[in-house]
Amino acid sequence: MSVWVFSEEVNGLPSGGSLELVSKARTLGEVAVFYVGSGSAAAWEALGNHGASSVHHLDTGDVLPSGPAAAAMADLVSDATAVMFGIGNTDRDVAGRLAARLGRPVVSNGLDVSIDGSVTVASEILGGTLGVTTEVTADSPAIVITRPKAFVAEPNGGATPTVSPVAMADSGRASTALVQEKHVEESEGPALGDADVIVSGGRGLGSADGFEMMNELAGLLGAAVGGTRAVVDAGWVPYSYQVGQTGKTVKPSVYIACGISGAMQHIVGMKGASTIIAINKDPDAPIFALSDLGVVGDVHKVVPQLIAGLKART
Amino acid sequence: MNIAVCVKQIPDPATPYELDDENHWVIRPEDQVLDDTDRSGVEIALQLAEATEGTVTLYSMSPSGSLQGIRQALAMGADAAVLVDDPELKGADALTTARVLAAAMQQQGFDLVVAGTESTDGYTGIMPQMMSEILDVPCLSFARKVDAGDGSVTIERQTADGFDVVTAPIPALITVTAGIEPRYPTFKGIMQAKSKPVTTLTSAELGISNTTHQIIRSVEPVAARAAGEIVEDEGEAYLRIIEVLEQAKVV
Ligand SMILES: Cc1cc2nc3c(=O)[nH]c(=O)nc-3n(C[C@H](O)[C@H](O)[C@H](O)COP(=O)(O)OP(=O)(O)OC[C@H]3O[C@@H](n4cnc5c(N)ncnc54)[C@H](O)[C@@H]3O)c2cc1C
Numbered sequence: 278m279s280v281w282v283f284s285e286e287v288n289g290l291p292s293g294g295s296l297e298l299v300s301k302a303r304t305l306g307e308v309a310v311f312y313v314g315s316g317s318a319a320a321w322e323a324l325g326n327h328g329a330s331s332v333h334h335l336d337t338g339d340v341l342p343s344g345p346a347a348a349a350m351a352d353l354v355s356d357a358t359a360v361m362f363g364i365g366n367t368d369r370d371v372a373g374r375l376a377a378r379l380g381r382p383v384v385s386n387g388l389d390v391s392i393d394g395s396v397t398v399a400s401e402i403l404g405g406t407l408g409v410t411t412e413v414t415a416d417s418p419a420i421v422i423t424r425p426k427a428f429v430a431e432p433n434g435g436a437t438p439t440v441s442p443v444a445m446a447d448s449g450r451a452s453t454a455l456v457q458e459k460h461v462e463e464s465e466g467p468a469l470g471d472a473d474v475i476v477s478g479g480r481g482l483g484s485a486d487g488f489e490m491m492n493e494l495a496g497l498l499g500a501a502v503g504g505t506r507a508v509v510d511a512g513w514v515p516y517s518y519q520v521g522q523t524g525k526t527v528k529p530s531v532y533i534a535c536g537i538s539g540a541m542q543h544i545v546g547m548k549g550a551s552t553i554i555a556i557n558k559d560p561d562a563p564i565f566a567l568s569d570l571g572v573v574g575d576v577h578k579v580v581p582q583l584i585a586g587l588k589a590r591t
Numbered sequence: 592m593n594i595a596v597c598v599k600q601i602p603d604p605a606t607p608y609e610l611d612d613e614n615h616w617v618i619r620p621e622d623q624v625l626d627d628t629d630r631s632g633v634e635i636a637l638q639l640a641e642a643t644e645g646t647v648t649l650y651s652m653s654p655s656g657s658l659q660g661i662r663q664a665l666a667m668g669a670d671a672a673v674l675v676d677d678p679e680l681k682g683a684d685a686l687t688t689a690r691v692l693a694a695a696m697q698q699q700g701f702d703l704v705v706a707g708t709e710s711t712d713g714y715t716g717i718m719p720q721m722m723s724e725i726l727d728v729p730c731l732s733f734a735r736k737v738d739a740g741d742g743s744v745t746i747e748r749q750t751a752d753g754f755d756v757v758t759a760p761i762p763a764l765i766t767v768t769a770g771i772e773p774r775y776p777t778f779k780g781i782m783q784a785k786s787k788p789v790t791t792l793t794s795a796e797l798g799i800s801n802t803t804h805q806i807i808r809s810v811e812p813v814a815a816r817a818a819g820e821i822v823e824d825e826g827e828a829y830l831r832i833i834e835v836l837e838q839a840k841v842v
Pocket residue numbers: 478479480481482504505506507508519520521522523524525535536537538539540541542543546556557558559562574575576577627628709710711714
């Protein structure tokens with residue numbers, strides 16, 4: 278049984294999410310990886326070390342990957358039982374195009390995948406309130422998109438996989454989107470996705486300036502700073518800060534939500550935190566329903582006091 | 592430029608959703624509303640149409656008899672709507688939806704397709720990409736800024752750590768994030784929306800059948816996290832926060 282995993286290169290290495298998928302896929306069958314990026318010995322080693330037996334490598338250069346990657350994958354995965362994607366933007370682009378090309382459905386937002394005759398996916402719907410299992414009844418391969426941190430990236434000491442280059446096939450108009458510039462918006466401190474402590478701000482901070490105290494608090498706690506989609510859309514912080522359904526999924530020891538209402542699309546990204554502390558002036562804010570400690574108060578009072586209190590300890 | 596915009600009518604998110612017992616599909620009332628996330632797509636389409644003396648046509652699949660959400664998008668300023676409303680399409684998955692909408696667009700013609708990144712109710716998040724493959728056009732996804740002109744479209748595409756500038760010739764499809772602030776419908780817009788043309792099609796007229804191949808086998812409530820302690824701040828709540836941080840061993 279073969280299971281394919283899509284892996285996009287990030288900073289010269291396989292995306293963290295794709296290593297989670299490879300770790301899961303090796304429990305389901307033999308793992309082949311479709312890798313998009315420039316590629317390197319270190320990348321192949323990382324994929325092998327998580328359980329990939331083979332890597333098929335496509336470098337699309339300046340062409341936006343979705344068109345050529347979906348066209349090339351369609352020719353390769355016909356015998357596979359399942360093809361797994363993460364929820365990254367490029368993952369979704371390739372998964373959608375591949376599925377339409379093969380005429381296969383996609384099951385999205387997966388939290389677990391099992392193969393027993395057919396492919397079954399566990400997921401949560403309606404903002405994480407209902408758990409459902411969905412059986413794919415179409416011909417294989419089943420195409421599945423799973424949520425970040427659904428699986429743990431665990432090395433198993435696997436050998437370096439075989440690597441086969443994949444040529445850029447002509448996929449016509451699908452391949453005419455060109456990446457002209459790449460911009461990285463720097464953020465300070467630990468990476469949000471891996472941070473042990475997260476200080477997160479919402480619209481209740483009032484303005485972009487409100488994030489100054491978030492940064493200061495984060496500095497004192499060695500925390501990463503996150504935010505809601507509302508503050509990202511308002512341009513207060515970059516998209517890389519966004520926690521939630523369409524942003525990052527985080528599982529820190531402590532998540533401090535400041536001026537965040539607790540919309541279900543935000544909660545799905547942070548409800549895995551061990552301890553949740555919320556500060557909100559509205560006693561009925563939904564965030565309090567899942568907080569271990571809820572402070573009903575003004576962020577502009579409580580946060581500066583907290584900062585001063587933490588400073589006084591050191 | 593002839594712009595096609597995908598819009599979805601959904602049960603009002605402010606009311607609790609219910610699933611039917613037989614198939615576990617969301618029960619869709621007749622008074623569905625426009626998915627808020629589609630307003631950004633309508634906004635971008637209107638701006639591009641204004642700049643190019645173009646037209647904006649809405650496309651929606653909605654096996655529910657609803658029209659309210661479509662009227663809400665027309666009230667923002669779109670010119671016309673094509674609605675595929677057919678009981679045969681109940682429970683349609685993303686691929687069937689993509690086939691239906693793509694077929695309707697091919698029938699009517701388009702230069703640019705605009706869609707949101709995912710719907711609020713189902714959030715599968717891949718329907719537009721499927722459409723782009725069926726329509727054989729490039730897919731410029733996750734746009735937070737869009738410029739069009741001279742037979743091409745250029746976007747700022749959100750990435751995990753920043754953004755890329757991506758360009759493609761039209762015809763093309765773009766998906767837009769909610770970062771683009773939508774306009775409010777004016778009173779005049781709301782009145783005009785009532786008489787704008789809405790073409791209703793069935794799946795048979797498009798030659799597409801419902802090919803959904805996924806079955807929901809079980810549904811169970813997810814155990815919610817229990818609420819903890821609530822303190823009213825009277826100037827000292829920060830001390831309690833520090834205690835909790837100490838218990839969690841982060842200070
Ligand atoms: C398809 C889809 C995907 C989405 N994806 C995401 C996602 O990934 N992540 C995400 O976060 N959201 C997402 N959203 C948006 C989500 O629905 C909410 O709109 C958003 O999370 C709200 O952000 P907020 O809590 O900052 O703002 P609001 O909901 O406006 O809440 C602000 C809160 O601040 C409080 N407040 C105000 N002033 C103060 C003060 N001085 N002191 C203390 N408290 C104060 C208010 O009481 C309120 O509770 C998505 C929505 C859709 C439809």
